[in-house]
Amino acid sequence: MTRTIINTIFLLITLPLATFGQVIKKEIQADPNFSAGAYMAYPVSKITPDTPAPAEKKPFYISHYACPGAYYPDNHDCYDAPYATLSKADSLGMLTPLGRDVLQRVIRLRDDAYLRLGELSEIGAQQQRDIIHRMVLRFPEVFTQQADIRARSTTVNRCILAMEEATLEFAYLCKYSNIGHEATMMHHSYMSPQDWRIADSHMDSITTALFDDFIKHYSTNDKKLMRRLFNNKDYVRQHVYAQDLAHQLFILAGTIQNTQLFGKITLYDLFSDKDIYNHWKRENAWSYISYGAYTVNGGKQPYAVRLALRHIIEQADSVSHLNNPVVHPRYSSVNVILPLCCLMELDDCGVATNDLGNLDRHGWADYLMAPMGGNIQLVFYRTDPTDKDILVKVLLHERECRLPIATDCAPYYHWRELRDYYLRKLDAYEKN
Numbered sequence: 001m002t003r004t005i006i007n008t009i010f011l012l013i014t015l016p017l018a019t020f021g022q023v024i025k026k027e028i029q030a031d032p033n034f035s036a037g038a039y040m041a042y043p044v045s046k047i048t049p050d051t052p053a054p055a056e057k058k059p060f061y062i063s064h065y066a067c068p069g070a071y072y073p074d075n076h077d078c079y080d081a082p083y084a085t086l087s088k089a090d091s092l093g094m095l096t097p098l099g100r101d102v103l104q105r106v107i108r109l110r111d112d113a114y115l116r117l118g119e120l121s122e123i124g125a126q127q128q129r130d131i132i133h134r135m136v137l138r139f140p141e142v143f144t145q146q147a148d149i150r151a152r153s154t155t156v157n158r159c160i161l162a163m164e165e166a167t168l169e170f171a172y173l174c175k176y177s178n179i180g181h182e183a184t185m186m187h188h189s190y191m192s193p194q195d196w197r198i199a200d201s202h203m204d205s206i207t208t209a210l211f212d213d214f215i216k217h218y219s220t221n222d223k224k225l226m227r228r229l230f231n232n233k234d235y236v237r238q239h240v241y242a243q244d245l246a247h248q249l250f251i252l253a254g255t256i257q258n259t260q261l262f263g264k265i266t267l268y269d270l271f272s273d274k275d276i277y278n279h280w281k282r283e284n285a286w287s288y289i290s291y292g293a294y295t296v297n298g299g300k301q302p303y304a305v306r307l308a309l310r311h312i313i314e315q316a317d318s319v320s321h322l323n324n325p326v327v328h329p330r331y332s333s334v335n336v337i338l339p340l341c342c343l344m345e346l347d348d349c350g351v352a353t354n355d356l357g358n359l360d361r362h363g364w365a366d367y368l369m370a371p372m373g374g375n376i377q378l379v380f381y382r383t384d385p386t387d388k389d390i391l392v393k394v395l396l397h398e399r400e401c402r403l404p405i406a407t408d409c410a411p412y413y414h415w416r417e418l419r420d421y422y423l424r425k426l427d428a429y430e431k432n
Contacts, residue, residue: 024360028277032268035280036254037287037366038334041070041262042127042373042397050138051400054409057381057391058141061319063312064329066375067337068162069127070258074118078255079110082248085240089230099229102249105265109252112261120161121259127373128165132329134398136173139379143174146324151181153331154192159183163331170327190311191332195304202290207297214285214356218278222246225270250279258372285356287366291339293352302343302350303429305336309343310426313419316380316392320415323385338370344422345404346376346396371397380415390415 028034033041053059073079086103089095095103120128136143149170153163160183167181203211222242230236253267268276293299319326341349348363359365377395391412394401400411405421407413 024363024365025277028280029273032271032276033254033257034367035250035276035283036257037280037283038338038370038372039073039251039254039258040367040371041123041257042131042371044130048399051393051411053381053412054391056383057412058383059139059379059381060142060325061316061380062135062139062142062327062329063316063378063380064135064327064375065308065312065337065340066131066162066329066331067334067370067373068120068158068331069124069131069165069373070121071124071158071372072113072116072119072121072259073251073255074158076117078248078252079106079113082106082245082252083110085245085248086229089235089240092235094230094232094235096229096231099231102229102267102270105267106252108265109256109259109261112259118156118158120158120165123258123260123262124158124372125161125165128162129169131373131375131398132166132169133173135377136170142325142327143177144325145176147174147177147327148324149174149177149179149327149329151179151329151331152187152191153181153183154188154333155183155185156192156333159331159333163329166329166331170329190307191330192336193305193307195306198300198304202294202297202301204297207289207294210296210356211285211289215282217357218281220246220275220278221272225249225275228270247279250276281357281360284359284364284366287338288356288359288364291335292342292364293350294356295352295354299352300429302339303426305339305343306426306429308332308336308340309422312378313422316378316415316419320380320382320390321385334370334374337374337376338366340376341369341396344376344394346394347401350404369396381412388416392418 083103083106086095086099086106090100090103149167151163151167153159163181163183167179170177170179225246226236226240226242227233230240236242249267249270253270256262256265256267271279288294289297289301291301293302315328343350349369351362351364353359353362374397377398379393379395381391381393391409392415393411393413394403402411403413403418405413405417
């Protein structure tokens with residue numbers, strides 16, 4: 001990466017709202033891999049120094065939610081769809097030299113992913129180990145010989161693999177800790193919460209119409225791309241869905257950074273800076289409609305993961321009196337992490353607006369919230385097990401972030417006040 005998410009967010013926090021969009025746009029222009037959104041590889045960056053905790057407060061509990069590190073897309077159409085279109089055209093002599101070259105790139109990417117769809121890549125495995133390594137070094141007071149580490153995962157392959165990499169790193173660094181791990185459907189109510197009533201409401205008729213207009217406004221020059229790839233415009237008109245193929249190649253371009261082919265193959269050279277940005281704007285808007293507080297469809301999408309937030313609260317309450325340190329690492333999916341960021345209102349994730357075109361001006365960008373390996377860490381502090389004034393700070397991708405209540409010791413918050421805020425919020429929704 002030429003820049004990192006962490007540097008970006010710190011810069012965004014210090015800027016007026018009107019300049020947010022400019023910063024994000026420049027980030028994407030400087031490194032198109034940012035436009036991959038949820039497919040963006042977890043950034044490698046030095047951890048900024050922690051803000052000192054109030055006197056005598058020490059960390060004793062870490063509640064951790066994460067999505068897997070870099071993995072191969074689990075949809076075979078990501079590879080097969082552009083391959084089918086380009087290979088058929090090639091068999092009929094309808095590709096330009098560039099088109100044939102792009103076909104060879106797609107074949108190489110497709111072969112690399114063969115029988116690995118949805119699996120953690122080597123890069124993803126290393127990302128998981130590195131995140132845990134930094135956690136242990138950062139909070140040594142938690143990782144003592146008495147520490148109780150209980151990892152949980154959904155039953156999805158890549159989530160299990162992410163959990164296994166994490167527990168292996170824990171075992172290596174914390175040889176005397178009590179370490180356990182489990183992946184079972186018993187935990188899916190909070191590990192992979194679903195609410196079909198909410199999910200089915202995200203694209204109502206009004207939202208669909210507005211999103212269609214949004215797509216048209218942020219159009220991409222797909223015809224120009226087709227002219228570069230195909231040598232017969234009549235063939236393209238009759239047999240190629242230009243918008244679909246352009247979108248497929250754009251998505252595939254973003255996935256390369258998560259594989260060993262990163263730096264050896266690119267597809268971003270097919271797109272102009274404007275088209276890359278507009279492709280991202282469209283994907284980002286779709287993510288906001290699906291997971292954010294978009295006011296047009298009711299702004300309720302984040303509540304689909306309310307059981308995950310309730311579980312965080314219940315687990316924190318259950319360990320607050322224990323003498324030994326506790327760590328709860330959980331491995332779920334981007335479909336949980338992204339709306340959880342919004343539900344918890346971390347930094348600018350909870351922004352509620354009807355303006356899809358200016359999401360980046362509000363600081364709402366999918367790659368800032370849920371890149372591959374994205375994680376939320378709640379770190380709890382106390383003086384001793386009798387301390388009633390427990391403090392908590394939240395790390396979004398290992399960076400201290402803002403929470404939706406006032407505090408006299410930022411970035412630390414009084415857990416009782418934050419807990420009550422979230423419970424009132426959840427109760428108010430469930431009463432409606």
